[in-house]
Amino acid sequence: MSRVLTLLAGLCLVLALLPTGPAAAAPITVPVGAQFTDASGNPLHAHGGGVVKVGSYYYWFGENRNADGTFRYVSAYRSADLRTWEFRNHVLTQSSAAELQVANIERPKVVYNAATGRFVMWMHKENGRDYGEARAAVAVSDTVDGDYTYLRSFRPLGHMSRDITAFVDTDGAGYMISAADENYDLHVYRLSADYTDVASLVRMWDGDHREAPAMFKRDGVYFLLTSGATGWQPNQAKYATATSIGGSWSGWQNAGDALTFGSQPAFVLPVQGGSGTSYLYLGDRWAGAWGGPVNDSRYVWLPIQFPTSTSMSLSYARQLTVDAAAGTITASGSGYDRLAVRHSGKCADVRNGSGANLAPVIQYTCGTGHNQQWRIQSISGGYVQVIARHSGKCLDVDGVSTADGAALQQYGCGSGANQQWSVQDAGGGYVRLVARHSGKCADLPSSSQDNDVQFKQYPCNGGQNQQFTRTPL
Known part of the structure; x- marks a missing residue:
């Protein structure tokens, strides 16, 4: 009996020491337009990144930059539920190769080659001073989150190469898609058998001026989601579809609103589970759009809907419920708020629902119009931009004026501090909006009760004409 007990105790010890996978992922909520933190509470830097699933874990790779915007790391994180992210490794660093010591490395994408058993990373490489190199680069690793060996950078078949992604088809063929030739063209390259080189150019869009490619396949249909080329500022995402990568593609079609909800495509992740497969849009809300450093950028994740087998759509949301085990994604809330001034309730x-720059921001009886709905999105330094739903333009103080009585209007979003606001608690469930550049409050002059009175800025004074209810829609 003592020998049996000893054997059982030994068996229990062995079993306790064996590696275990994650428990079945429970449904979680993901905020839209927020920064993420890892399990240790540190900001998660996977900007411009992509995700690969290995076993029960999702591995997210992305840009982690220096304060001046140059390359520091490609960082890797893993999660079983797509919300609780564990930092794993800086898989590529400035010391990985001499040419990376001063460089820009952007949009790293990792794919797995089943034939070689290796993980292959494709990325866009520049010299850290300007964007004249326009090269693709490749690195490899035997483990998904190990140190990657940098192989080289080059211009594929002699073409410039900037924004980049990688895609593995269901037949195992590998592809690299990149913006080419000063971003005027978009190229799809077939990769070599080991995925570390370009074999041929199989499709190109000549002169369409698209970048930020993200390719995925659903029920035999290829989708290629892209953005326009407008620097840090967001624009209208467009997609095309085909049943063969090298064959005929549809024309470009719009996805999301005119500014893709203030984001740019980075990746589309299939989330496969027991109830089916959902497709998750992973976008970046780049901090450069408001003059912040890249590492202050936010993440915009949204579920993709498919009205037909060859069409897709994006709608904004306040948060998502993701059930990775089931493969389901549910959106909650529109992501927009109504702002009613306290003294009048208007x-x-x-x-007039104008889409023009300089259109006045006024008080008016509350209704259902999109010109009374605002996306209040966080930016660097604890400030927000207040963006009109109907136009995609920002609440702005005219002429960057610091004077009392300067008018509030809408204007195309930029990096000006006159479009940046702090949302301050005014007590009683109300808030005030304080302009960053002037320190003055959004104010309804003379506490008027009338419709069509334009908001101005005045010194903050605690008046109810400077207080708002913020009602999520």
Whole structure:
């Protein structure tokens, strides 16, 4: 009996020391337009990144930059549920190769080659001073989150190469897609058998001026999601579809609103589970759009809908519920708010629903119009931009004025501090909006009760005409 007990105790010890996978992932909520933190509470830097699933874990790779925007790391994180991310490794660093000591490395994408058993990373490489190199680069590793060996950078078949992604088809063929020739063209390359080189150019869009490619396949249909080339500022995402990568593709079609909800495509992740497969849009809300450093960028994740087998759509949301085990993604809330000034109960409104710059922001009886709905998105330094839903333009103080009585209007979003606001608690469930550049409050002059009175800025004084209810829609 003592020998049996000893054997059982030994068996229990062995079993306890064996590696275990994650428990079945429970449904989690993901905020839209927020920064993420890892399991240790550190900001998660996987900007411009992509995700590969290995076993029960999702591995997220992305840009982790120096304060001046140059390359520091490609960082890797893993999660079983797509919300609780564990930092794993800086898989590529400045010391990985001499040419990386001063460089820009952007949009790293990792794919697995089943034939070689190796993980292959494709990325866009520049010299850290300008964007004249326009090269693709490749690195490899025997483990998904180990140190990657940098192989080289080059211009594929002699073409410039900037924004980049990688895609493995269901037949095992590998592809690299990149913006080419000063971003005017978009190229799809077939990769070599080991995925570390370009074999041929199989499709190109000549002169369409698209970048930020993200390719995925659903029920035999290829989708290629892209953005326009407008620097840090967001624009209208467009996609095309085909049943063969090298064959005929549809024309470009819009996805999301005119600014893709303030984001740019980075990747589309299939989330496969027991109830089916959902497709998750992973976008970056680049901090460069408001003058911040890249590492202050936010993540915009949204579920993709498919009205037909060859069409897709994106709608904004406040948060997502993701059930990775089931493969389901549910959106909650529109992501927009109504702002009603306390003294009158009337709403902040863009006059006549105008889409023009300089259109006045007024108070008006609350209704259902999109010109009374605002996306309040966080940016660097604890500030927000207040963006009109109907136009995609920002709440702005005219002329960057610091004077009392300067008018509030809408204007195309930029990096000006006159479009940056702090949302301050005014007590009683109300808030005030304080302009960053002037320190003054959004104010309804003379506490007027009338429709069509334009908001101005005045010194903050605690008046109810400077207080708003913020109602999520």
